[in-house]
Amino acid sequence: MTRRRLVLRSLAASAAAIAAPPLLAQDDKSPITLLVGAASSMDATARLIADHLHQVLGRPVIVVSKLGAGGRLALGELKRAAPDGRTLMFSTSSLFAIYPNIYTKLDYDPVADFTPIGCVCWFDVGVATGPMTGAADMKQLLAWSKAKGKGAVYGDAPGAGSSSHFVGIATALATGIPWEAVHYKDSGVGVIDLSSGRLPTLITGTSPLVEMHKAGRIRIVAVSGEKRSPLVPEVPTLVETGINVTIQNSAAVYAPAKMPRELVDRLYTALMPMLGKPEFQEKMALWGMTPYPMNGLQLAASLADERKRFDGLVKASGYVPEAL
Structure with a gap:
């Protein structure tokens, strides 16, 4: 006992x-x-x-x-x-x-x-576009990119080998669009280039994109996660837009x-x-x-x-x- x-x-x-x-x-x-x-x-x-x-x-x-x-x-x-x-x-x-x-x-x-x-x-990361494309959603951005051909670049931050870079690679593979990457070490510089019309597409962390998105200067057309971002719940995931890509x-x-x-x-x-x-x-x-x-x-x-x-x-x- x-x-x-x-x-x-x-x-x-x-x-x-x-x-x-x-x-x-x-x-x-x-x-x-x-x-x-x-x-x-x-x-x-x-x-x-x-x-x-x-x-x-x-x-x-x-x-x-x-x-x-x-x-x-x-x-x-x-x-x-x-x-x-x-x-x-x-x-x-x-x-x-x-x-x-x-x-x-x-x-x-x-x-x-x-x-x-x-x-x-x-x-996750966000896929955003600006005045260069005039796209209001992912479907319009893909159409613009296909029509543009080799000039359809996308920026990624924080640069080569990042998850942002690979979201672009995976999206290009899944859709057949001829995206080429332009690497940015700083998302802030990428957002400036996007909003000013010097860059057609930017893929980076969702947070740095939100302010310009809400101001109407750029548009986040998709996010890369399994679920929608709490920052922009109105924005669909890539999967919801018909692109079978999930990276978070x-x-x-x-x-x-x-x-x-x-x-x-x-x-x-x-x-x-x-x-x-x-x-x-x-x-x-x-x-x-x-x-x-x-x-x-x-x-x-x-x-x-x-x-x-x-x-x-x-x-x-x-x-x-x-x-x-």
Whole structure:
């Protein structure tokens, strides 16, 4: 009887440890570093995550922006860190699903070198047109592009190899339009060229397009996600326009490789309640993001599927992988 009680008490204590993430901080008050390799909404979201984890875990969480090389600098620092929960990273799926297919040699393995903790949100890109085409919807934009022939270029931001670039490639393959890409590092420059009539089409994150869209200076004619964007719910997805293309990025928290399962579970349990907070959901909607909870195993499976899809798309498009 005594032994049974001890076993039950042990099981209860284990369940409580998982259900109450603050226990993670009881014997270690050292800061947690949350790396982020992109600016704008990714950096802002990382700071929301840091504030939430600080409140739940009772440990300081410091956001370190390490920009450069499309996020690879920050990812390299994560790879070199110890798997003790003191260094994490908030990153888009591009580094784990697109980059392995577009670079001939990466200094990391997207599977073996990292531990997925949990997915936070997803976001898509928008397809927009301006005064050069006069198109009011995707059907009219496709008709203009076909009539224009080789002059039917599209701009993509943040440039070659981005999800925006591949939305254009996939759309061209699916419809037979002769789109050629013009790469922009900055979506702001692309929006200016689009609204002034120097560029017929721009594909980039939906958020930078919204202000000009609502002002009537440009028109977002489609978004690339599985669902409509919360920023422009009146705009159809590419699938809804009859184009069988769906490309969206996830944004998630990652840790170094070989993170102990108990620590992964506790960090995931600490992270997830944030996604249900109305204030978090409201800010995500303003940035064109949608909360999207997945645990580490689900996230790993999703990334594997995404890598496979991009592998097929890269090969079908004839895109030549770049050397680093």
